[in-house]
Amino acid sequence: MKFFSLLIVALLSSAATAADTTITLASTTSTQNSGLYDHLLPLFKVETGITVNVVAVGTGQAIKIAENGDADALLVHHRPSEDAFVANGFGIERRDIMYNDYVVIGPKDDPAGVAKSQETSDALRAIKAAQPFFISRGDDSGTHKKEQELWASSTLFPTGDWYREIGAGMGAALNMAAATDAYLISDRGTWLSFGNRQNLTILFQGEPLLRNPYGLILVNPAKHPHVSVASARRFATWLTSKAGQQAIADFKVKNKQLFCPNAQPEQDSKAFCPSNSLY
């Protein structure tokens, strides 16, 4: 019996890591799937020795995890949610990090005629009129909330069999759109690294309304004393420093820059992000 107790203890022991050389970052699947973290985090580790463990889930779940104190920092892309997170006392020191944009994706033959739109509202109106299949995230994620805000700002309220709310992540939504020749709104990062495009392509992009800013917030140690706030703050500092911002700008997928760092407005961020390099 003693042997078995020792065996169980041995099996359950994870590798011990000193608390402050590892932090947990709650973030979103779209950010993770773009590959940004695979590029950034090793650089941060070399600089500071701190390992960042990313738990990538839907925006809603990421925020909940941070509220529960199960992460040391939160990196998401929905400003109203971020502000609420701080206002409710769960987070401190919100910082702008970067932005990318959303794109309207659809089948190459474009039955709704979205490609000739001048503005986002034209595109959405065209879709609502033609009623092709449209895939909505339906999961309260940053992307989903953005999509709903876009419909609302054109006073369009889509309902019907053609409008499919799937309650899943960006990848699942893209897979479904690819399989059914549907339209959807995606963040550029996920789209660029998505491997199952089939007939889909970008039909509309580039309007300021489609901008997608990211914010980094530290989990409030007053609420959750156990969090590694010092290490998390080092991450935030690095990410917003010249070095971190440059690292973000250097990240390319298929030779295209994916994110525009914007933590330092007083600097010439145009140098970081020439306006045509994103599109």
Place this chain on the structure above:
Amino acid sequence: MTQLSLNQAKVTSGTETLLGPITLNLNFAGITAILGPNGAGKSLFLALIHGTIASCKGTVLWSGETATTNRASRGYMLQNSVILRRTVRANIDFALQSRGFKNRERGFKIDAALEQAQLTDRADAPAASLSGGELRRMNLARALVTSPKVLLLDEPFAGLDPAASTAMETIITEVGKSTAIFMAHHDLVQTRRMSSYVLFFTNGQLRENAFAPAFFSEPKSNEAQQFLQGQLL
């Protein structure tokens, strides 16, 4: 000499009485046969005096001790062979394990029992591969291995061919020289040969108990007379 006494002992199931009441006092050695037609209660009687029946009333005492408390002093061979999924040796060893014998003692006790049961050459075979007769002898060896003072055998000859039957008779007779045996059996000729005492049952009642020669030559009860003449009861 072994002393067995029953006082108004009976086995019930709900309101029905399956066996008894039996009042009996025996001092015996050697082989005691338990006779009677099918359904007479022979197996039930063996279970009763071994102390494995929960719903028994009255008392069953072996030399003053209640039957349920001193099971360890008796060996019991069931009518249906129970075969553990292991070797013959391990099957026999199981009885010793159940009785809490220590490792060191078990080896040569098993060898002795194997020899008594003429199974030494089959010791390491899987028990599942034994013939019917060999299985019976294995069960007997399992009952013997704990060196019991009393041995209870439930139809040890059932289903055995003449050769196996002869082997079994030899073994039991040999064991009977040093151990008191209660044996339920059908064959009257064999019983007459082997036993010194007889308990005769019909319909759950003990009709007669007598020394074997007396029972076979001058049965007292009607049932016994009819039984010995081969009539249906």
Place this chain on the structure above:
Amino acid sequence: MEIFKTAIGLILSGDADLVTIISLSLRVSLSATLIAALFAIPAGATLAILQFPGRRLLLVISSAFMALPPVMVGLVVYLLLSRSGPLGGLGLLFTPTAMIIAQTILIFPIILSLTQQAVQPLNREYSGLFNALDTSRGLRIKTIIWDARFAVSIAILAGFGRALAEVGAVIIVGGNINGMTRVMTTTIALETSKGNLQLALALGLVLLAIAFSISLLTHTIARLGEKYQMVRA
């Protein structure tokens, strides 16, 4: 055909990330199986032997829990281990330990129920012998587990298969952290969400190959014990 080539290519390449992922999958699921089996097998055997009020209800509940949705187990364990939860102080969330805990809970009812069903007929068969020998409960449990070892090892294999194949529990309590809590199934989910369907399928084949090998191993070991199983009715 392409996916087979990709799968074989993956296996042969010895890609470091893949090796890490496979080792973690095996470590988590094997640990969970070992721990669950340690408790569920004796518990299942005890449930088969013991009579007590509410036993039937317990059997119904334990069979029902065989169909526990993994994602629900993950959610419950998350709520327990979260910093805001009762066991938050242990700091176990998003570690392989949390994954082992979740999978152990998930497969415990499977191993329990299947063990109970495997040993119950054996208990019935052996009960006459157990009673005659007054075998202790502990020895009865050990005996029926050992003699039913083939069926019990299938029960263990069923538990292991369930653990290795599930994604719902480990993704919630593990967080699918690169290099730390990413296993085969969560990697397949991830690659699917990135649209890398061929890679996901190939990984699935690798997973299947592992499961197949372990199943083959278990069956081979079990066959060694076949000669002890019953030959005649």
